[in-house]
Amino acid sequence: MTNSLKVAIAGLGTVGVGVVKILESHKDLIAARCGRPIEIVAVSASNRARDRGVDISGYQWFDNALDFAEQDNIDLVVELIGGSDGIAKELAQQSLEAGKSFVTANKALIAHHGASLATTAQEAGVALRYEAAVAGGIPIIKAVGEGLAANKMNLIYGILNGTCNYILTQMESTGQGFGDVLAEAQRLGYAEADPTFDVDGIDTAHKLAILSSVAFGTETDFNSIYVEGIRRIEAVDIEYAREIGYRIKLLGLARLGSNGLEQRVHPAMVKLEEPIAQVEDAFNAVVAEGDFIDRTFYQGRGAGEGPTASAVVADIIDIARGHMDAPFFVPASELVKAEPVPMDDHEGAFYIRLHVQERPGVIADITSVLKDRNVSLDVMLQKGHELDGSVYVILVTHVTRENIIMGALQEIAGLSSVQDEPLTIRIENL
Numbered sequence: 190m191t192n193s194l195k196v197a198i199a200g201l202g203t204v205g206v207g208v209v210k211i212l213e214s215h216k217d218l219i220a221a222r223c224g225r226p227i228e229i230v231a232v233s234a235s236n237r238a239r240d241r242g243v244d245i246s247g248y249q250w251f252d253n254a255l256d257f258a259e260q261d262n263i264d265l266v267v268e269l270i271g272g273s274d275g276i277a278k279e280l281a282q283q284s285l286e287a288g289k290s291f292v293t294a295n296k297a298l299i300a301h302h303g304a305s306l307a308t309t310a311q312e313a314g315v316a317l318r319y320e321a322a323v324a325g326g327i328p329i330i331k332a333v334g335e336g337l338a339a340n341k342m343n344l345i346y347g348i349l350n351g352t353c354n355y356i357l358t359q360m361e362s363t364g365q366g367f368g369d370v371l372a373e374a375q376r377l378g379y380a381e382a383d384p385t386f387d388v389d390g391i392d393t394a395h396k397l398a399i400l401s402s403v404a405f406g407t408e409t410d411f412n413s414i415y416v417e418g419i420r421r422i423e424a425v426d427i428e429y430a431r432e433i434g435y436r437i438k439l440l441g442l443a444r445l446g447s448n449g450l451e452q453r454v455h456p457a458m459v460k461l462e463e464p465i466a467q468v469e470d471a472f473n474a475v476v477a478e479g480d481f482i483d484r485t486f487y488q489g490r491g492a493g494e495g496p497t498a499s500a501v502v503a504d505i506i507d508i509a510r511g512h513m514d515a516p517f518f519v520p521a522s523e524l525v526k527a528e529p530v531p532m533d534d535h536e537g538a539f540y541i542r543l544h545v546q547e548r549p550g551v552i553a554d555i556t557s558v559l560k561d562r563n564v565s566l567d568v569m570l571q572k573g574h575e576l577d578g579s580v581y582v583i584l585v586t587h588v589t590r591e592n593i594i595m596g597a598l599q600e601i602a603g604l605s606s607v608q609d610e611p612l613t614i615r616i617e618n619l
């Protein structure tokens with residue numbers, strides 16, 4: 190067998206410990222598959238003494254992971270710390286510049302700095318890999334970047350955040366409140382260090398920015414993504430969605446058309462019979478559509494120790510095998526800058542939940558605002574729900590434009606009988 194690939198790991202939390210477990214327990218299997226052993230030689234984390242359930246005494250300990258860059262006996266650095274800047278970014282930059290390949294699960298880092306890190310990797314002649322960063326254990330980067338490489342990709346969308354999908358599924362099946370379910374997702378190791386990144390849609394947007402680049406060969410453009418999270422979704426919305434044949438999912442969607450690149454993240458109603466509506470708990474799913482392949486669908490575990498570490502180790506194995514694809518599958522200099530499509534141009538049907546005082550003329554006032562803007566209604570329901578003198582009014586519109594519906598809602602919110610800010614959920618007939 191040829192020389193071993195010598196690996197250093199920075200960060201020994203949920204994912205880092207998972208990577209150590211796989212590389213040690215599947216040592217022989219992996220060596221046979223690569224034609225050479227993969228050896229952990231060094232580790233770094235914030236606390237050396239913490240009991241992690243794995244033995245790290247055989248690896249060289251570094252108080253500062255940035256010192257990896259100077260070590261001649263390290264071929265590849267694995268970053269499992271997190272954060273778009275700070276130590277993670279410095280470690281990426283310094284490791285690549287020192288000629289070491291770099292593997293990460295850090296979507297914030299790649300979404301913000303993917304293009305510049307890809308340039309650095311290319312100049313140094315080393316690999317930069319991030320399969321675990323998007324949809325955890327689903328090999329979606331490989332599937333799109335390699336498996337669908339013959340196609341011009343049109344559309345990619347999916348459930349990209351395990352924590353949110355877990356919360357929405359548990360709220361529906363157990364009737365538990367948002368906070369309790371989020372705490373459970375944190376306990377299970379799904380949530381980000383700052384769980385607002387999960388519930389406010391930022392984590393999904395990080396992953397979508399990366400998927401867009403891989404699918405369309407465009408520069409990662411996180412800042413142009415329209416982002417809305419799941420905080421305002423209540424059990425009643427999940428229940429009403431079901432009554433009208435839909436389930437609520439947090440989707441990330443990117444489409445490249447003649448008008449530019451559409452990228453949006455928000456809760457969406459998907460038809461109950463669609464495969465994506467069946468994706469439960471911390472599972473993720475991705476639909477990728479290319480001109481010759483048509484639609485493909487991928488599902489698997491999107492978060493947690495084992496699935497995420499599985500993707501990290503797959504990247505390490507790829508590098509051990511000598512696969513040196515460009516990080517975004519085209520040379521970094523060929524990534525194109527796409528014009529973002531404004532959210533106002535979005536067209537679709539909308540679910541609207543209004544909380545109104547029950548008195549004569551309320552419905553007429555609401556419908557007259559919609560009539561003035563030519564918005565036609567598909568469904569209208571009134572729900573008592575034991576509210577004190579008030580009711581929920583649920584509207585489902587026919588297809589209309591985002592700017593028209595948002596203007597109408599602003600006017601409706603100003604009506605004296607309307608309490609609380611109206612809630613809108615976009616209906617996706619994908």
Ligand SMILES: NC(=O)c1ccc[n+]([C@@H]2O[C@H](COP(=O)([O-])OP(=O)(O)OC[C@H]3O[C@@H](n4cnc5c(N)ncnc54)[C@H](O)[C@@H]3O)[C@@H](O)[C@H]2O)c1
Pocket residue numbers: 199200201202203204205233234235236254268269270271272276294295296321322325378379380381382491492493494497
């Ligand atoms: N947990 C998941 O399901 C999951 C899935 C996909 C991707 N990710 C990504 O993987 C990365 C790690 O996530 P995690 O869940 O394992 O986080 P975690 O909080 O469990 O672990 C982070 C680790 O980094 C260490 N660390 C912090 N500062 C450090 C420093 N300066 N030097 C060295 N180590 C330092 C901590 O001690 C800890 O061991 C993040 O980028 C996250 O977004 C996590």
Ligand SMILES: N[C@@H](CCO)C(=O)O
Pocket residue numbers: 322324325349350351352353379380381387392491492493
């Ligand atoms: N916090 C992320 C981890 C996986 O990237 C999630 O819940 O999906």
Ligand code: NA
Pocket residue numbers: 320321322323324325326327328329330500
């Ligand atoms: Na993945």
